[in-house]
Amino acid sequence: xxxxxxxxxxPQSTPPAPRNRGNKNLLIAILAVGLLGTWAYLLWDKNNxxxxxxxxxxxxxxxxxxxxxxKLLYDDAELRLDSITGANNNLQGDKSDLQKQIxxxxxxxxKILNDKNATAADLxxxxxxxxxxxxxxxxxxxxxxxxxxxxxxxxxxxxxxxSEKQVLEQNLQTSTLEKEExxxxxxxxxxxxxSNIQITAVNEKKNGKEKTTTTAKRxxxxxxxxxxxxxxxxxxxxDMYIVVTAPNGQVITDAANGTSTLTTRxxxxxxxxxxxxxxxxxxxxxxxxxxxxxxxxxxxxxxxxVYHNGFKIGEGVRSLKKGGLFS
Numbered sequence: 001x002x003x004x005x006x007x008x009x010x011p012q013s014t015p016p017a018p019r020n021r022g023n024k025n026l027l028i029a030i031l032a033v034g035l036l037g038t039w040a041y042l043l044w045d046k047n048n049x050x051x052x053x054x055x056x057x058x059x060x061x062x063x064x065x066x067x068x069x070x071k072l073l074y075d076d077a078e079l080r081l082d083s084i085t086g087a088n089n090n091l092q093g094d095k096s097d098l099q100k101q102i103x104x105x106x107x108x109x110x111k112i113l114n115d116k117n118a119t120a121a122d123l124x125x126x127x128x129x130x131x132x133x134x135x136x137x138x139x140x141x142x143x144x145x146x147x148x149x150x151x152x153x154x155x156x157x158x159x160x161x162x163s164e165k166q167v168l169e170q171n172l173q174t175s176t177l178e179k180e181e182x183x184x185x186x187x188x189x190x191x192x193x194x195s196n197i198q199i200t201a202v203n204e205k206k207n208g209k210e211k212t213t214t215t216a217k218r219x220x221x222x223x224x225x226x227x228x229x230x231x232x233x234x235x236x237x238x239d240m241y242i243v244v245t246a247p248n249g250q251v252i253t254d255a256a257n258g259t260s261t262l263t264t265r266x267x268x269x270x271x272x273x274x275x276x277x278x279x280x281x282x283x284x285x286x287x288x289x290x291x292x293x294x295x296x297x298x299x300x301x302x303x304x305x306v307y308h309n310g311f312k313i314g315e316g317v318r319s320l321k322k323g324g325l326f327s
Contacts, residue, residue: 066123071113073130078106080137084144098143102136105129192228192238192280194306194314199224201297201318215323219297224304226314228278229285238280241307244273244292247300247320252292265310272307 112126203213204220244252251271261269299322306314
């Protein structure tokens with residue numbers, strides 16, 4: 001073959017340049033380092049994010065634990081308060097200033113504990129307020145204890161006073177009964193007794209002279225006389241009631257004054273003929289005399305009864321007979 005300066009028609013293989021291969025290897029190395037760096041960053045970021053999440057979770061758990069702890073403290077304080085509030089109201093009546101302050105603090109604590117956005121500072125303040133609340137509850141417990149003691153003393157005193165009152169009432173009742181019995185005894189004991197009862201039938205003459213008689217048609221009046229006395233009756237006026245019963249069983253009454261009745265102790269109400277006042281002097285015997293008049297006296301027995309203080313104190317009978325031809 002002849003050598004010429006023209007290119008050959010047959011292609012010739014050209015070996016790769018050494019510089020290009022080196023650049024390619026360098027690029028691959030750079031990409032590998034970048035990839036490793038990216039993985040390292042991602043791994044670090046993941047670990048860092050996990051730590052942050054762990055810290056946040058820990059802080060959240062601590063926050064919740066603190067809130068729950070405060071809630072338990074508050075619930076315990078409220079239970080203590082409920083156990084003594086009713087007793088204090090019963091002992092003292094209206095709510096005290098301390099109770100009103102406690103209720104105000106309770107409302108503020110509840111507000112914080114129920115606030116989902118409460119900060120750590122708010123929870124710290126709630127803890128302080130719960131501590132103060134427990135102190136107030138302790139003071140209230142002391143007050144209840146003091147009032148309970150005083151109430152027990154008052155109850156004991158009231159019991160003693162009630163017992164003494166009952167004894168006094170019993171004594172008073174006994175004294176009243178004894179007084180009534182004594183008064184009744186004195187009342188009965190002051191009743192007069194009548195003695196020496198006499199009933200005289202009298203005929204009154206035209207000349208004024210009087211003559212006793214037993215003939216019914218000649219009798220103008222019955223003169224009743226008797227003596228009364230009582231050792232314990234006080235001096236003063238006393239009324240004697242005279243009941244005169246005619247032979248026909250009818251009580252003689254004063255037609256001008258109408259029918260009069262007296263109340264007896266054993267016979268009930270009874271008509272009487274006359275009421276005779278007696279001015280009595282204590283410790284003496286008093287003579288009493290009283291005339292009974294009517295137009296016509298009947299033949300038969302006239303019964304005379306004397307009453308004082310509701311008791312019959314004496315009685316007597318006078319018989320009048322039918323007169324003869326010349327009587």
